Amino acid sequence: MQIVIIGSGNVAYHMAKAFVLNSIPLAQIFGRNETELKKISEELKVPFSTENLKDADVYIICVSDNSIEAVSKIITKKDCLVTHTSGSLSKEILAGEYRKSSLYPLQTFSKSKELDYSNIPFFVEADNEEDKKILFELASKISKRVMESTHEKRKYIHLTAVFACNFVNHLFSRAKEISDSQEIPFDYFLPLINETVEKIYEIEPKSAQTGPAVRNDKRILELHEQLLKDESLQIYKTMNHSIQKMYNL
Amino acid sequence: MQIVIIGSGNVAYHMAKAFVLNSIPLAQIFGRNETELKKISEELKVPFSTENLKDADVYIICVSDNSIEAVSKIITKKDCLVTHTSGSLSKEILAGEYRKSSLYPLQTFSKSKELDYSNIPFFVEADNEEDKKILFELASKISKRVMESTHEKRKYIHLTAVFACNFVNHLFSRAKEISDSQEIPFDYFLPLINETVEKIYEIEPKSAQTGPAVRNDKRILELHEQLLKDESLQIYKTMNHSIQKMYNL
Known part of the structure; x- marks a missing residue:
């Protein structure tokens, strides 16, 4: 399964690190901020790009709530699962023809602070059982506390x-x-x-x-x-x- | 040195316990609430009274800020050191002819929660070097962080x-x-x-x-x-x- 993380901030960095530390390969980290992406890319040995979004099965958008909608439009592929990490926004904010979902990590992230990812509660929301399963399986490799949640909750x-x-x-x-x-x-x-x-x-x-x-x-x-x-x-x-x-x- | 603790609340309980655990004998715990005093007395094996305040060298008033002044009047002895544990009140609130001082433990106390006393910062204020020394020596048996502080600070x-x-x-x-x-x-x-x-x-x-x-x-x-x-x-x-x-x- 090809996974791409979009973003270069605190959440993107820690999500990428959590994947890499748990031996889940990332196909790419994509974003606008080349300086930050380069730093993450070098630390985690994951390719990055600011221009060419790689073809993938799962895109995880880790950008601030304000930018999710705009960023989600970059993904033009249809046969893929796109997820965002917002605590408050609906998965419907994702503006594309792909399958939409949400994967919310309940934690506070600062780049300079190391974290134990295994205790972070992850809340999953998806349109169908298959997509839920994909996200549950991914998140369960990072944390032992993965749960379903509605948008309302x-x-x-x-x-x-x-x-x-x-x-x-x-x-x-x-x-x-x-x-x-x-x-x-x-x-x-x-x-x-x-x-x-x-x-x-x-x-x-x-x-x-x-x-x-x-x-x-x-x-x-x-x-x-x-x-x-x-x-x-x-x-x-x-x-x-x-x-x-x-x-x- | 004879030491009496006055009060039966959270601070009185933990101060008494800190003394007893560090092998500093207490002559008495004195207060109004017989039920609470009895509990503390039984747990810590320290005599209590609601009526007859024992003669002592040091009285530590561990009651709420609202009651310190009234309680301090119970001590009629002159040749003794009286201290309160308030964070905000001056030692001059103590209304007697004894030597006045303040011993402020920077911690939050709940009876049902065990505490490591050795890390609690204690702030000492007294009128003269001799009284300071008495309080420093007492507090240093409980904690490794005993400091002087003015009322202002x-x-x-x-x-x-x-x-x-x-x-x-x-x-x-x-x-x-x-x-x-x-x-x-x-x-x-x-x-x-x-x-x-x-x-x-x-x-x-x-x-x-x-x-x-x-x-x-x-x-x-x-x-x-x-x-x-x-x-x-x-x-x-x-x-x-x-x-x-x-x-x-």
């Missing part, structure tokens, strides 16, 4: 991930901004951050909540608001309001 | 912790609320959450940001807003606004 999986990952990372950014401003090493907070995550393996997050908002400690909440401004103050107020609503305070 | 350490821990945990609660609503097991998100935290050991959180807001993907942002309501929608908007401000989008 996948949207909520992605939304949950935005809260549990993207927003959490942004809180780390804002936290570091505060500690940096006082020359407090961010390292101090790593045991706390680890424990915050370790807890949810044992306790429901709702039962694990600590801090001034859930104690309804107005003095501390006011004191903290005086130390903050702009976006961090807005986050502080919004999060505390949400905490107090959740616990009926 | 400690307030910012606590504030950073609220973002990096309390708010992160609340995001997990709201995330789980979303996944629960669609009967999506929250387990699916654990590898993603782990990776989100592992990343910050290698990459600055600001460089690790992923998701629709930092990609300025308006279609997905709008789609997500349609799936949310109330506090979760408010969080979604506030966090995305803050992300976009941070990256000048």
